[in-house]
Amino acid sequence: MTESLMKESLGRDRIAALGRSLFQRGLTFGSSGNISVKIADGWLMTPTNVALGDLDPARISKLDAAGQHLSGDAPTKEAMLHLAMYRERPNAAAVVHLHSTHSVAVSALSHIDPEDVLPPITAYYVMRVGRLPLAPYYPPGDPGLAEAVGRLASKHHAVLLANHGPVVAGTSLEAAAGAIEELEETAKLFLLLQGHRAKILSPEQVATLRERFPS
């Protein structure tokens, strides 16, 4: 269920605070990554060509309910990616997209399962991310990418873009951020375990988690 939508001024402050936190922890770098929040009359979205660690709340882009730029700086060139997630997930209140290192590394591996990229290494991964499909590679800004994400988003709140990075929707900004951070840490664990004889959660253990903590 969607939690009540955020007030615009609070949304601006929360996006800037999350951007700073992600940047300081090395989860985003340069001007990569973008964050959006649904508000009563449209969306707030991080602007194009700006570092998430240095966002001015007043200059964050505002889009109207049709997804058109209304005020603030021009929105991220990946706005279509966010709008595709919202279109397919009516309960989504926020979307976070990163080029976080370990997730991108996993997205470039040749032996991953495109229908479920990461194994259930921990309970929190199963609870916060669940199944993670891989969207095929498209050049930046290509409408094919938003279409591919849209096709997967109705069934999945987290999608990994091949040779690019994860995009995650949540019923709150905290939920979206928590899930994408869990995804990045699991990608890191997955890479650490390559070449080791790891024991992942069994199908029964995963089924128990899905039963006790339905998403």
Ligand SMILES: [Zn+2]
């Ligand atoms: Zn991107």
